[in-house]
Amino acid sequence: MAKTYIRVDDRLIHGQTIVAWCPTLSIKEIIAIDDESAKNPVLKSIMTMGVPTSYKTHIVTVEEAKKILEVEGNVNRLVIVKYPGKLEEIKEVIKHSEQVILGNLAKRDGTIHKVSGATGIFYLSDQDVAIIDGLAAGGADICFQQLPATSKTSWEAFRKTI
Numbered sequence: 001m002a003k004t005y006i007r008v009d010d011r012l013i014h015g016q017t018i019v020a021w022c023p024t025l026s027i028k029e030i031i032a033i034d035d036e037s038a039k040n041p042v043l044k045s046i047m048t049m050g051v052p053t054s055y056k057t058h059i060v061t062v063e064e065a066k067k068i069l070e071v072e073g074n075v076n077r078l079v080i081v082k083y084p085g086k087l088e089e090i091k092e093v094i095k096h097s098e099q100v101i102l103g104n105l106a107k108r109d110g111t112i113h114k115v116s117g118a119t120g121i122f123y124l125s126d127q128d129v130a131i132i133d134g135l136a137a138g139g140a141d142i143c144f145q146q147l148p149a150t151s152k153t154s155w156e157a158f159r160k161t162i
Helices: 015-024 041-048 062-070 084-094 126-137 155-159
Strands: 004-008 027-033 056-060 076-081 099-102 111-117 120-125 142-144
Touching (some): 056 062, 099 126, 126 142
8 A cells, every 4th residue: 555655855856865765665656845936837846857767756726636646546655745734734635644744844933842853943923733633633753854774753752842
């Protein structure tokens, strides 16, 4: 049975996605969800430039992603969003995902929670925390992890620090 993994990474598709995450998770389909990028042919071209043709790749709006994800996949999928807020918008179509992996999250307005260590540096707002708490309460397996070969921090361990 095919699996769906979720990655929150403000860079969306980039080299680490292709050379580290996709092989580790046996990914064959990448679904990057970002309304702005989906509507910009130049951004789409830049993001897909380094993606081998062996990966089916989508850079789509939230609405387009919902349609794709409503259909059960026959290969492992990696869904990538820039920020946790997008998870709220797609929560119904990702509720059976294997894991939510929090990756690169740079500092932005309203981010007051910082997670750092061997797994990288991540910044979250109170709203981000509430959204992820909701996913965790629904049974989602959530962790912080920069790369597959680096250590990871569970959501539960992070919650004990704030």
